[in-house]
Amino acid sequence: xxxxxxxxxxxxxxxxxxxxxxxxxxxxxxxxxxxxxxxxxxxxxxxxxxxxxxxxxxxxxxxxxxxxxxxxxxxxxxxxxxxxxxxxxxxxxxxxxxxxxxxxxxxxxxxxxxxxxxxxxxxxxxxxxxxxxxxxxxxxxxxxxxxxxxxxxxxxxxxxxxxxxxxxxxxxxxxxxxxxxxxxxxxxxxxxxxxxxxxxxxxxxxxxxxxxxxxxxxxxxxxxxxxxxxxxxxxxxxxxxxxxxxxxxxxxxxxxxxxxxxxx
Ligand SMILES: [Fe+2]
Numbered sequence: 001x002x003x004x005x006x007x008x009x010x011x012x013x014x015x016x017x018x019x020x021x022x023x024x025x026x027x028x029x030x031x032x033x034x035x036x037x038x039x040x041x042x043x044x045x046x047x048x049x050x051x052x053x054x055x056x057x058x059x060x061x062x063x064x065x066x067x068x069x070x071x072x073x074x075x076x077x078x079x080x081x082x083x084x085x086x087x088x089x090x091x092x093x094x095x096x097x098x099x100x101x102x103x104x105x106x107x108x109x110x111x112x113x114x115x116x117x118x119x120x121x122x123x124x125x126x127x128x129x130x131x132x133x134x135x136x137x138x139x140x141x142x143x144x145x146x147x148x149x150x151x152x153x154x155x156x157x158x159x160x161x162x163x164x165x166x167x168x169x170x171x172x173x174x175x176x177x178x179x180x181x182x183x184x185x186x187x188x189x190x191x192x193x194x195x196x197x198x199x200x201x202x203x204x205x206x207x208x209x210x211x212x213x214x215x216x217x218x219x220x221x222x223x224x225x226x227x228x229x230x231x232x233x234x235x236x237x238x239x240x241x242x243x244x245x246x247x248x249x250x251x252x253x254x255x256x257x258x259x260x261x262x263x264x
Contacts, residue, residue, distance in 0.1 A: 005199065006212055006234060008049040009258035012068050012078065015043045019076055019163070029097060033141040036099045036163065041139050044101040044161050052104075054197045054260070055082040057157050065194045070167050072253045077167040079194065081107070081160045087152040091126065092176040092188060096165035098142040100134050105158025107134045112147040112180060124175075125182035134160060149180065168192055196248040199236060199260045216262070219247045234258040 022035040044050075058064030064082035071077075080103075091112060100107065113129040126147055133153070134140045142148055144165065152158045164171075169192055175185040199207065207214070215232045217225040219239030223246025228235050235256050237244045244261045251259055 003210060003212060004049060004051065004054070004203075005197075005207070005258055005260055008046075008068075008197075009233065011043055011046055011049055013257055015039050016069050016071075016076055016078065020071075023076075029143050030141075033097055033099060033143065036097075037101070037139040037141050040099050040101040040161050040163055041137065044103045044139075045137070047103055047136070050080060050103050050159055052082075052157055052159065053200050053203070055080050055159055056198060057082045057084045058087070058193075065162075065168075065192065066197050067194050067248065067252065068161075068197070069257075070249075070252055072255075074167040074170050075165060077164045079162045079164075079168070080197070081158075081162050083107070083152045083158050085152050085154055085156070085158070087150075087158075089150045090176040090178065091147050091149045091180050093145070093147045093174055094142065094164060094168075095144060095171050095173045097144045098146075098165075099163045100140040100142075101161045101163075102134045102136045102138050103159040103161065104136055105152065105156050105160075106154035107158050107160050108132075108151045108153050109134055109140045110149045110151075110180065111140075111142065112149075114145055114147060114182075116182070122185055123183070124177070124185050126177065126180060128180070147177070169194065193245070194249075195241060195245045196237065196259045196261050198263045200263050204236070204262055217247070217251075219243045223247045223250065225251070228256060232256065236260055236262050238262045 018039045066080040069078040110131040111129045112126040116125045174188040214234040216236045223243040248259045
């Protein structure tokens with residue numbers, strides 16, 4: 001248990017290196033997503049690396065999205081999505097490809113294809129294009145033009161890997177639609193509350209005795225921190241969650257691979 005954070009960071013880094021390599025050959029999107037799906041399924045199968053306590057579920061207003069990796073150029077953004085049954089999204093697009101792999105629980109996906117030519121601003125038509133229950137061992141692939149809606153079903157906390165071609169926080173053309181058949185397409189303007197995985201206090205006490213090299217950084221109200229020492233790749237952020245979100249993104253883009261927030 002003591003090295004979950006370290007093992008997870010290594011496994012994530014390995015998976016993302018494989019994704020970058022697959023994309024570097026510029027395959028057609030369906031081929032790329034097939035390869036990425038296999039990579040993500042392999043990572044999701046390491047259920048020991050994704051304990052529920054590190055990824056508290058979100059609420060209807062504040063989704064449980066935890067950033068595991070994102071390249072400095074904003075590509076290849078990997079998140080853990082953690083939600084309870086009852087959570088639903090509206091029909092929406094991403095404007096980049098997406099791959100979802102199940103770790104535990106059930107995320108039902110309804111998929112839609114856009115059928116209009118895009119010539120009418122703020123308006124589009126959709127038609128059903130399949131759907132599936134994404135559970136452990138299952139993967140859902142969405143091309144950059146696809147729309148989908150998700151609903152957490154089943155009885156327990158759902159934990160899934162969501163990998164996007166580009167950071168969800170930097171996709172300004174995304175839209176949602178009230179109806180699965182289309183209609184008015186509205187910009188997605190919500191401020192995503194993407195954060196870093198948590199370290200429960202009791203596990204942190206064990207972690208401190210593990211011999212693993214790590215650093216604890218106090219986070220100020222504006223999200224600033226001291227500079228981590230050179231080479232530190234396991235950083236625990238200690239502060240209020242909002243500022244910790246800001247600090248986590250800054251540090252990840254500065255090259256720190258393994259970030260967690262100390263649960264208060
Ligand atoms: Fe989505």
